[in-house]
Amino acid sequence: xxxxxxxxxxxxxxxxxxxxxxxxxxxxxxxxxxxxxxxxxxxxxxxxxxxxxxxxxxxxxxxxxxxxxxxxxxxxxxxxxxxxxxxxxxxxxxxxxxxxxxxxxxxxxxxxxxxxxxxxxxxxxxxxxxxxxxxxxxxxxxxxxxxxxxxxxxxxxxxxxxxxxxxxxxxxxxxxxxxxxxxxxxxxxxxxxxxxxxxxxxxxxxxxxxxxxxxxxxxxxxxxxxxxxxxxxxxxxxxxxxxxxxxxxxxxxxxxxxxxxxxxxxxxxxxxxxxxxxxxxxxxxxxxxxxxxxxxxxxxxxxxxxxxxxxxxxxxxxxxxxxxxxxxxxxxxxxxxxxxxxxxxxxxxxxxxxxxxx
Amino acid sequence: xxxxxxxxxxxxxxxxxxxxxxxxxxxxxxxxxxxxxxxxxxxxxxxxxxxxxxxxxxxxxxxxxxxxxxxxxxxxxxxxxxxxxxxxxxxxxxxxxxxxxxxxxxxxxxxxxxxxxxxxxxxxxxxxxxxxxxxxxxxxxxxxxxxxxxxxxxxxxxxxxxxxxxxxxxxxxxxxxxxxxxxxxxxxxxxxxxxxxxxxxxxxxxxxxxxxxxxxxxxxxxxxxxxxxxxxxxxxxxxxxxxxxxxxxxxxxxxxxxxxxxxxxxxxxxxxxxxxxxxxxxxxxx
Numbered sequence: 001x002x003x004x005x006x007x008x009x010x011x012x013x014x015x016x017x018x019x020x021x022x023x024x025x026x027x028x029x030x031x032x033x034x035x036x037x038x039x040x041x042x043x044x045x046x047x048x049x050x051x052x053x054x055x056x057x058x059x060x061x062x063x064x065x066x067x068x069x070x071x072x073x074x075x076x077x078x079x080x081x082x083x084x085x086x087x088x089x090x091x092x093x094x095x096x097x098x099x100x101x102x103x104x105x106x107x108x109x110x111x112x113x114x115x116x117x118x119x120x121x122x123x124x125x126x127x128x129x130x131x132x133x134x135x136x137x138x139x140x141x142x143x144x145x146x147x148x149x150x151x152x153x154x155x156x157x158x159x160x161x162x163x164x165x166x167x168x169x170x171x172x173x174x175x176x177x178x179x180x181x182x183x184x185x186x187x188x189x190x191x192x193x194x195x196x197x198x199x200x201x202x203x204x205x206x207x208x209x210x211x212x213x214x215x216x217x218x219x220x221x222x223x224x225x226x227x228x229x230x231x232x233x234x235x236x237x238x239x240x241x242x243x244x245x246x247x248x249x250x251x252x253x254x255x256x257x258x259x260x261x262x263x264x265x266x267x268x269x270x271x272x273x274x275x276x277x278x279x280x281x282x283x284x285x286x287x288x289x290x291x292x293x294x295x296x297x298x299x300x301x302x303x304x305x306x307x308x309x310x311x312x313x314x315x316x317x318x319x320x321x322x323x324x325x326x327x328x329x330x331x332x333x334x335x336x337x338x339x340x341x342x343x344x345x346x347x348x349x350x351x352x353x354x355x356x357x358x
Numbered sequence: 359x360x361x362x363x364x365x366x367x368x369x370x371x372x373x374x375x376x377x378x379x380x381x382x383x384x385x386x387x388x389x390x391x392x393x394x395x396x397x398x399x400x401x402x403x404x405x406x407x408x409x410x411x412x413x414x415x416x417x418x419x420x421x422x423x424x425x426x427x428x429x430x431x432x433x434x435x436x437x438x439x440x441x442x443x444x445x446x447x448x449x450x451x452x453x454x455x456x457x458x459x460x461x462x463x464x465x466x467x468x469x470x471x472x473x474x475x476x477x478x479x480x481x482x483x484x485x486x487x488x489x490x491x492x493x494x495x496x497x498x499x500x501x502x503x504x505x506x507x508x509x510x511x512x513x514x515x516x517x518x519x520x521x522x523x524x525x526x527x528x529x530x531x532x533x534x535x536x537x538x539x540x541x542x543x544x545x546x547x548x549x550x551x552x553x554x555x556x557x558x559x560x561x562x563x564x565x566x567x568x569x570x571x572x573x574x575x576x577x578x579x580x581x582x583x584x585x586x587x588x589x590x591x592x593x594x595x596x597x598x599x600x601x602x603x604x605x606x607x608x609x610x611x612x613x614x615x616x617x618x619x620x621x622x623x624x625x626x627x628x629x630x631x632x633x634x635x636x637x638x639x640x641x642x643x644x
Contacts (some may be wrong), residue, residue, distance in 0.1 A: 030378055031385045036390020051404035051492060051500055054434045058411045058506060062622070064558035066594040068450040137594065142560060148409055148505035183505070185604075185620070221430030221468050223411045244594055288596075322559060322596030346588065346640035349597045349632065356629045 012075070053150040055178070059205050060223035062187055063142040066244045072134040075276055102136040128288075131264045133251060135343070137244045139236040143188045147207070149178040156210045160220070164201040164231055166193040174207075194233035194245070202227045214264055239287075243341030251303055253347035258310025262327070262344055266304045280329060286339075286353060288315050288324040308348075314356040323349045404494050405435035410506040411470075411485075416513030421480040421521050422613050425513040427473040427487070429451075429504065433463040440493040441471060441502065449490035450481035451510065458491075479514035479521035482548040484607035498551065506605055515623035520546050522625055524553070524603060525571075528630040537609040539584070539634045541627070543570060543600075543616060544577035552606045556618065558635065559598035560591040584638035597635050 063212040149155045157176040163169050170190070175307035178184045225235055236244070251265040285294045287304060306327075317325050327342045378452035401412060412428035431441050439522050441461040443453050454474045463469035487510065489501035511523045521527060527542045553570040558562045564583040572578055580600075592598065 016424055027378075027381065034382045034385020035389035035392070038386040038391075039393040040389075041386070042390040051406060051435070051439075051494065051502075053407050053503065054405050054432070056407035056409045056430070056432050058409050059431060060411065063557075064589070065591040067590055069590055097420055126543055138593075140411060146409075146506060148407070150407060150503065150505065218434060219432060219468055221411055221432065221470075223410060224428055225412075240594060277421055277585035305437060317625075320600035320624055322592070322598045322600075322633050323629075324596045325592065325636045326594055326596070341594070343593055345593075346597065346636055349640070350636055353636070 003115070009057045032302055039344060055147060055151065055209075057147040057207055057217060057220045058223060059147060059203070059220050059226060060144050060146075061141055061225055061232075061235060062144040063240045065140050066137045066236075066247075067140050067191075068135045068136070068137045068244075068249075070136045071198070073248060073304050087163060087232075090270045098242065114229055114269055133249050135247050137247050138300055138342075139192055139194050139233065139240070139244070141190055141192055141236065143190060144189060145205075146183060146185045147178050147182045148175065152180040154179050157207050158210055159208045160188070161206045161208070162190065162203065163205070164203040164226075167192050167198060169196075192232040192236065198233075200229060200231040200233060202229065202231055217288050232254060236353075241254040241324075241328060241341055243328060247326065247341040247343050249341055250344045251346045255347065255351060256307075258312075258354065259345060260308040260310070260344075262304065262306045262308065262342070262348070263303045264329070264342055284327040287313075287326075289322070290315060290328075308351065310351070311355045312352050315352050317356070325349045372420065398441070399469050403435065404433070404437060404439050404492065404500075406431060406439050406441075406492055408432075408441070408490055408501060408502050408504045409508045410504060413509050413512050414479070414517040416479075418520045419517050420476065423477050423479055423513055423521075425475050425477060425510065426476050427510060428474055428625045429471050429490075431463050431469045431471065431490075431502075433465055433467055435466050435467070437495045438462055438464045439495075440528075441469070442493060442499070442529050443473070444488035444490055449483060449486035451476040451485050452476050453488060453490075459602075475510070477510055477513060479517050479523075480547055480558050484508075484549065485510055485514075504530040511605070511607060511621035512623055515621070519548050522546055522623075523549060523551055523607075523621070524605060524625060526625045526627060527570055528634075536581075537584070537638060538566070538581040539631070541580050541582060543572060543580055544575065545572040546575070548573075548575045549607060553603055554579070554606060555604040556580070557593060557604075558600075558631065559589070561585055561589045563601070575634045584635055586639070588640035592635075592640070597640060598634045599628055600624050601631065 088127045155178045157174050159174055190334040203222050208217040251263040253262045285292045290313045325345050325348050327344055328339045330337050331340050385388050408429050408431045411430050415425040416423045433439050440494045444454045457472045460473045461469050487504045487507040489503050492502040493499050516523050525544050525546050551572045557564055566581045570578050570580055602622055604620055604622050
């Protein structure tokens with residue numbers, strides 16, 4: 001092997017020299033290493049940044065009721081109500097509140113305000129010829145939105161997006177100002193789609209706020225009732241009497257001594273299910289959960305008259321439940337026996353109250 | 359062929375080595391301070407909040423009631439967080455356990471946890487839940503305030519009469535003169551309470567005076583005005599025998615948002631209310 005000879009007279013190469021003049025490479029390397037190590041040490045030793053507390057909101061059910069002010073469309077079967085549900089227009093007007101909970105934030109901006117126009121009339125006051133006897137029951141759920149703003153600055157909310165109330169998403173405009181370190185509440189009436197063909201869905205909600213208002217938007221935490229698999233309609237079903245989707249309106253209701261006589265135009269004598277005792281029909285009639293002592297007078301060509309025998313049962317003494325204004329009859333329908341809800345009105349409530357004060 | 363490079367380690371270069379060490383130390387210092395100044399390498403701060411969504415239980419005759427409080431925890435940060443039960447008692451409350459005991463909430467998610475809570479309903483001061491513990495990714499724990507804790511008063515409204523936040527009696531006689539229903543409200547525990555709204559079957563009843571503050575055990579008479587027509591809300595559900603009241607425990611001295619939130623309690627007024635509403639709003643004209 002031949003080893004090349006070194007030329008000992010030639011000038012040496014520029015050394016990598018520790019501190020050799022001319023090259024900035026080593027200097028730069030030391031600076032970068034120092035910066036990196038310093039940053040790492042700083043990151044490891046500096047205290048953790050305190051968490052921030054963004055605004056948060058919850059949605060719950062405040063009230064549930066049935067709006068039975070519209071007649072059932074003639075094409076609809078009485079057994080299958082078609083609730084074309086929309087978000088209540090009132091909700092869009094309703095959302096004007098400030099962070100002052102004593103004033104408008106807690107004021108109900110819906111149809112429940114005193115003096116607002118309401119559609120119900122007592123059955124006995126209605127004109128029999130003008131009143132349809134089969135009605136379309138539409139569920140109305142009043143949702144309560146509560147917003148908490150833990151931050152120091154104010155928060156202005158502009159809209160609430162709701163999923164699971166109807167088959168499509170609903171956007172409710174809001175104008176809700178929540179001051180720093182304060183909370184605000186607003187009530188929003190919605191009409192869920194409870195038509196029989198609709199798949200139940202849990203409710204989801206998201207708020208949007210003005211840009212620069214501390215948050216662009218955030219999810220709302222619904223209460224347990226709203227995230228049940230059955231959705232809003234299962235809540236309505238559990239709180240409303242059976243048959244609320246297609247109630248009947250009593251043709252007439254009047255007190256007769258301690259009895260109440262109710263005329264139900266829709267039911268023919270063939271349709272009322274009950275017991276015959278001594279040749280007299282004993283229809284199965286419930287007011288709330290009370291089975292009433294009832295007889296029926298059925299004459300061909302005339303509307304059936306139910307006579308609710310007094311003294312009436314005082315409904316659930318000590319209970320805070322409302323006193324019924326509806327009856328439930330059992331009628332044959334769809335090859336079986338189905339409950340039909342009959343709206344009687346205040347005459348029934350008065351009759352049920354007859355014996356309560358004694 | 360050129361002579362290979364030879365590193366010069368002559369003693370005269372010690373000064374240069376020292377200068378490199380100094381430059382290294384200077385860079386280290388700049389790196390340390392710069393990291394703190396520009397937040398280089400520091401994780402985005404966690405962003406989480408908690409709120410009461412449901413209050414279950416409370417019925418019974420004991421002064422200290424056991425309830426289940428459902429909480430929602432939102433995480434709008436970029437790192438997961440974990441939630442643990444408080445280390446101490448709250449004001450008149452104690453969270454005994456959380457289910458699950460260590461809830462993990464991923465970013466942009468809402469987590470749910472149930473708290474087993476005891477309440478001293480007879481306490482005259484506002485009830486306040488203690489802060490949860492929020493554990494960050496580095497293991498540090500920070501307090502997490504529970505918003506909407508005023509709702510726990512709803513549980514006390516189902517307890518025995520003596521410890522309820524609000525009590526009411528009606529007088530049919532006093533309502534006869536001007537058509538309004540006189541309701542005498544009191545706070546059995548003496549806890550300061552603001553009454554914000556009164557509803558019957560979902561319908562607001564106008565109050566006079568419009569806002570009522572109860573302090574101590576003295577009572578206040580409120581006159582309620584019935585709707586002028588029978589509301590559609592009552593058509594299927596029936597005529598109410600109870601009212602629901604929005605109330606708020608005195609928040610004046612506390613800037614925490616949760617102290618500002620209220621509760622909704624139900625007060626049974628019985629046939630006096632039903633008869634009055636039938637008479638004023640839904641008269642039978644047969």
